[in-house]
Amino acid sequence: MAAIADTPVLYVRTAPAAKLPPPAAGSGFIGWLRVNLFATPGNAILTLACVALIAWAVPPLIRFLFIDAVWSGPNREVCLASPAHPEPGACWAFVRVWLSYFLYGFYPIAERWRVDVFFAALALGIAWLGSISAPRRDLGAVYFFIVLPVLSFVLLYGLPAIGLAAVPTNLWGGVLVTIVVAAVGIVASLPIGILLALGRRSELPVVRWLAIGFIEFVRGVPLITVLFMASVMLPLFVPQRLEPDKLLRALIGVALFASAYMAEVVRGGLAGVPRGQYEAARALALTYWRMMGLVILPQALQVTLPNIVNTFIGLFKDTTLVFVVGIFDLLRTIEAARGDPKWATPVTAGTGYAFAALFYFIFCYGMSRYARGVEARLSRGGRR
Amino acid sequence: MRAGRIALQALLAVIVGGLIYGAFINAADNLARAHISSGFGFWNNSAGFDISQTLIPYSAGISTFGRAFWVGLLNTLLVAALGVVLATLLGFTIGVARLSRNWLVARLAGGYVELIRNVPLLLQLLFWYNAVLKSLPELRDSIVLPLGGFLNNRGLFLPRPVFAPGFGAVGAALFVGILAAIVLHVWARRRRERTAAPIPVGWWMAALIVGLPLAGFALAGFPVAFEWPQMSRFNVIGGLEILPEFAALVLALSVYTAAFIAEVVRAGILAVAPGQTEAAQALGLRSGATLRLIVVPQAMRVIVPPLTSQYLNLTKNSSLAVAIGYPDLVQVFAGSVLNITGQAVEVIAITMAVYLTISLVTSLLMNLYARMTAIVER
Known part of the structure; x- marks a missing residue:
């Protein structure tokens, strides 16, 4: 004790220390x-x-x-470099003049309301089926997969019996063709893809091997070769009197291609359904198709909806490849208009591509945001 | 029940077989009517068309359709190989950047991925080709690059190295250097495992791989000369010519695929549980060692399968070459050869078989890798 008391006290603070500033990092x-x-x-x-x-x-x-962009004008002169305008920007005047061609191709002007009705009907179907909380989505599915295809065909191709003049597909073009190819791909690939996925998981060897063969074959080759096959070989494979329409050939190619990819996505969803669900359905004595339709597929598709939408995004971008087999989709109409000597300037190509990029970006980004929204919603549900 | 299943399968087999048979009969009928021969006899016929880029000797007058096939295939493989390397470098950089703690870097990388992934590849390809490379200056206003290269709207012209006979020594030295570096690495690892004393051999290995060939190069008396591109009135003669079609295709493919690879890399890194990093730090590993020894090996297991499928996509997407006229397999074979011979069935079948082979071989290797790296659980 004494030792401590003897130790001299060296320093005792008598006044409060000055306040330090708060640490630099943080808020x-x-x-x-x-x-x-x-x-x-x-x-x-x-x-x-x-x-x-x-x-x-x-x-x-x-x-x-x-x-620096030029927003309006009669011809290429406005988009060329001039003393008043040394560095010409985008030539939006070109897009404005050609806009109706980019939207409808050579679809007869008097009949273009039919295309507009088609766009509206398609938008309705997508909204109905796409929003998870919409009423009567079973009716929506009937509308989307049965009513809409028939309605679209009658509207776009025409049915002279009811007064809609026939419009041959070589007049179709631009956004119309892009949307038609994408929509046919989506409407066809989902049911075919589901059947293929079920076939691939089937216990019947013939069914399984046919499904595996088709899926792996299509996924192993580029879309361009599938399109070439559809456009060059399909006419050879059918009797000569049934020479299929050029657009139809491309649509068949796109639909087959998309189905194989869709099958793999659906298969992923099916794999995510717990075994107990199959066993419970079997225990209730449901037949195979009732088990799939009522118990398994609703869950599998719900879980894999984001992936399905991502496949649609890929499909939507891939529609541009019909360009290569001579079909006038949006990109091809831009390429064609770009060659118009009345508008040929150094900036025309860049402007046309910027317009196309904007179009595709809006659609694809919208879809991917939707997929992410669904994903977030599903994971919220799963956490409960 | 059992009989029903067999009947169902038999019915399906009959339907599919019937469809194939019907298609075959129709095709034979249609081809005979159009006077198109069938079979693969055309393979050895003279091709008679020119190809703008050939890695193996080819001339329009003498070479056969078979030769044209190999030219196209090699061009496809060249684009794919170069695209894979560039896309991997760019994709890994952007994937890591997306996870950066630096807000601006992460946002920029995210913007890149969103922009590139949501615009069709064909549109990007046309943009690079028509709006960028084709709007470079004309021949007479060529941009003169340092070291004697030219850049104009007909392509990029670089000095072509011409190797003298002594150059073999450099190759041999490189081989020896790599071998020695591997031996050194194995020795260092064995020793470290035995004595726990780390031996830093990285610099020695680099010195062996770079230094030995350089020494061989100097000893052999610098056996390389350059053939310089010469500007003439209508053309550039000599040198190494890089076609704008080639450059546009490589650019578009690698920029596009990099965005997808970035997402794959990001997902792979995020798949490594944060506890792994924390445990490594608790053991006193520095951040570089944590990344190299703990995070990357585990992330690679998740990254490699989707990465391979991106490589396959890139290879398949290289067939878009046909849109800008780069002579790849599809453009040369399914384009020119098909148009000249008219033998659609054979030509398309061969083309598809090539891509299928590439896909199957890759997925076989992939399965092998997955089996090798699978987590062995007790």
Whole structure:
């Protein structure tokens, strides 16, 4: 005890210490910057490099698309470099003049309302089937997979008996063809894909091997060769009097191709349904098709809906490949219009592609947002 | 029940067989009417058309359709190989960048992925070809690159290295260097496992692989010369010519596939449980070692299968070459050869067989890899 008492006290603070400032990192705008952009010297360099990249790429792009762009005019003269306009931007005047061609192709002007009705009917079907909380989605499925195809065919191709003049498919073009190819691919690939997936998991060897052979064959070759096959070999395989329409051939190729990919997605969904569900359905003495239709498929499709939508996105992008077999989809109409000497300028190609990119991006991004929304909703349900 | 199942399968087999038989009869009938011969006899006939890029000797007058097939196949493989390398480099960079703690880097990488994935590849290909490469300056206003290259709307012209006979020494030195580096690596690992003392041999290995060939190069008296491209009035003569079609295809394929690879890489890294990283840090591993020894090996198991399917997609997508006229397998064989011979069935069958073979071989290798890296559970 004494030893402690004898130790001299070296320092005792008598006044309160000065307050220190709060630690630099943490909250506030500066804190956010410090944590997220300038955490380490290496990070700071990366950030500065990114800023430089954005500064290099974005302003010229905005200048090209908007500030220097030409919005209207009668011909190519307005989009050429001139003393008043040394650096011409996008030639939107070209898109404006050709817009109806990009939308409808050479579809007769008097009949274009039919295309508009088709677009509206398709939008209704997608909204009905796509929103999980919509009423009577079973009716929606009937509408989408039975009523809509018949209605679309009558509307677009025409039925002279009821006063709709026939419009041959070589007049169709642009967005109309893109949407038709995508819609046929979607409407055909889902049922065929489901059948193929069921076939691949079937216990019957002949069914299983036919399904496996078809799926693996189609997935192993590029879409272009499938389209070539459909457009060159299909006419050989049918009797000569049934020479199929050029668009129809491409549609068959796209539908077969999409079905094989859809089959694999559905198979993934089927694999996710627990065995107990099959056993319970069997215990209730349901037949195979009732078990699949009432118990297994509803769950499998619900679970795999995001993947189905992702397949649709791929299909929507792949519709551009019909270009190669001479069908005038949106991209091909842009290529054709680009060659018009009245509008040939150095910026015409870039403008046309920017327009097409915008179109595809809006559709594909919309679909992928939808898929993500469904996914989030499903995982919410599963967590309960 | 059992009889019903057999009857069902027999019925299906009969229907499919009947369809195939009917198609066959119709095809034979249609072909005979159009006076198109069948069989693979055309393979040895003279082709008579020109190809703009040939990796093996080919001339329109002498070479056969069979030769044209090999030219096209090699061009496809060249584009695919180059595309795979570039897409992997870009894709891994962007995939890692998407997970960066740096907000701006992650956002930029995310924007890249969203933009590229939602625009069709064909549109991107046409953009690179028509809007970028074809709007480069004309021949007479060529951009002169350092070291004697030219860039214009007809392509990129670079000096072509011409190897003198002594160059074999460099190759041999490289081989020896790689071999020695492997031996060194194995020795160092064995020793580390025995004594637990780490031996840093990385620099030595690099020195062996780079240094030995360089030394061989110098000793052999620099056996390489360059053939410089010469600008003439109407053309560029000599040198190494890179066609704009080739460049556009490689660019489009690698930029597009990189976006998908980035997503694969991101998913793979996220699939490694965070506890793994924390455990590694608790053991005192530095962040580089954590990544190299703990995260990457586990992530690779998740990454490799979808990565291979992206490589396959890239290879299949290289058939879009036909849209810009790059002489790949589809353009040369399913395009030119089919149009000249008219033998659609044989030509399409061969073309599809090539892609199917590539797919099957790749998936076989893939299954092998999956079996090798599967987690062995007790």
